[in-house]
Amino acid sequence: MSQSLDRALTLVEHLAGGRKTLDELAEAVGVHKSTVLRLLRTLEAHRFVQREGPHHYRLGTALFDLAQQSLDELDVRRCAEPALRELNQRTGHTVHLASYEDGEAVYIDKFESKHAVRMYSRIGKRAPLHCTAVGKVLVAAMPPQRRQAIAESLEYQKMTENTITSAERYLAELELVAERGYAIDNAEHEDFIHCIAAPISGPGGVLAAASLSVPTFLADLDTLLSLLPDLLTATEKASIECGAPTPRKDSR
Amino acid sequence: MSQSLDRALTLVEHLAGGRKTLDELAEAVGVHKSTVLRLLRTLEAHRFVQREGPHHYRLGTALFDLAQQSLDELDVRRCAEPALRELNQRTGHTVHLASYEDGEAVYIDKFESKHAVRMYSRIGKRAPLHCTAVGKVLVAAMPPQRRQAIAESLEYQKMTENTITSAERYLAELELVAERGYAIDNAEHEDFIHCIAAPISGPGGVLAAASLSVPTFLADLDTLLSLLPDLLTATEKASIECGAPTPRKDSR
DNA sequence: CCGCCTCATTGCATATTTTGCAACGCCAGT
DNA sequence: ACTGGCGTTGCAAAATATGCAATGAGGCGG
DSSP: OHHHHHHHHHHHHHHTOOOHHHHHHHHTTTTTHHHHHHHHHHHHHTTEEETTTTTEEOOTHHHHHHHHHHHHHHHHHHHHHHHHHHHHHHSSSEEEEEEEETEEEEEEEEEOSSSSSOOOOOTTOOOOSSSSSSHHHHHHTTHHHHHHHHHOOOOOOOOOOTTOOOOHHHHHHHHHHHHHSSSEESSSSHHHHEEEEEEEEEEEEEEEEEEEETTTTSOHHHHTTTTTHHHHHHHHHHHHHOOOOOOOHHHT | OOOHHHHHHHHHHTTTSSSSEEEHHHHHHHOOHHHHHHHHHHHHTTTTTEEETTTEEEEEEHHHHHHHHHHHHHHHHHHHHHHHHHHHHHSSSSEEEEEETTTEEEEEEEESSSSOOOOOTTTOOOEEESSSSSHHHHHTTSSOOOOOHHHHHHHOOOOSSTTOOOOHHHHHHHHHHHSSOEEEEEESSTEEEEEEEEEETTTTEEEEEEEEETTTTTTTTHHHHHHHHHHHHHHHHHHTTTOOOOOOOOOO
């Protein structure tokens, strides 16, 4: 582990919250401001950080470029894009693509709703597995042993009145998800937002989950469920693009 | 300057080109692989880098999150988004938002064309000032002395047969841009792509440039120019949102 | 199974770099 | 002009990073 680098990355993470002064950063990281200044200088030289006026630093444009190049490298994102864009245009609602990473779901693509009021999220943001439709899809796709291990490791933070708060209930839900081929988040992650999600597969199995998110005042659960055929069509198209075996009529 | 940090950031930049092995990275940075390994470990701990199989490293998801949070902080991006989205939907062509930074234009937002063949670009990517419509708009908006200084500092790399290759010609073009209120890139940056761009202003002047990009086989120059009213409407709307003084009828 | 090869990983001592302190520089306000 | 607040710099000592050499891990072929 490199201490200087660790400190610099911690600085960067603090700057994600918005511009900051040298003193604020030194306080946050717990080192002398002359040390912080030198780290910032190096970060600036690479455009990870930029000066904003005489006293403030903010994240720099190099991050945008790196992030975008890295996202462009994700094959599942590339394969799924056309189908998900179409789903977004046909339904008018927010479409997310998420993948599994270290006990969480991570949003790796997003197509915005045309409605003025939408769910806040962003690419790169992490979401809990136990109360999101994408999380349920991703875990349900795992072998039972791994499912069990994950279910036991989660903390089941109660986000809303509807949130699943035990491994037992979660595992039962996952059985349902695996059997039906889609998941529902019935305002379990955020009040007033419900989602449906389905898996996108590749040759080796499920790669990612795609979801439709709708504010509850725009569409009730039944209306959202009426969009399931559209979602499943899109995820099947995307799966084919990703090299999954062609779906059989009798499967699922 | 922090040498360890400099090396780590260089690693990250190399990984933007796609996944790499420890040996490749050590070669690229010019240090021993045990040193690289320790830097990678630290980068991994912060999710800037992730393992892919036993031998490869790639950029990590923390970058997506940081980039997106940072982009969300850009006021001009937020102000301009509705108008630019509408422009994109009305015209069906790629819309970019770009800002000025250290002698280059940087793309900070993008709305994709609905056509199958599009101009490749990405958020965070830098573009030359001398041969892009957004570059011309950004420089034309500067005070004459600064315009002059920038014009003299550019290298005028000849990208196509149409590229402006002298400071003299560039300054003349900028006069035109400043007077008309929009700029044209007539296949000067890339063969087969032409663009028009116009400024988006805030209380203190021009903040960014918005453009429409079209492959030449989809629309000839006259057709592209027929979309100017749409572009100018969008940039005026965006400028108002960004707090610019309300435009007068007799201006420009 | 063993041996070989390739690449990742680790412990160690030394070389190098980083660090915090103290002083200085700069700017804005009174 | 003076003061206060914050950015910046030089220095020597402390701390960390570094590369070497050895070891570990995995895969392949005989």
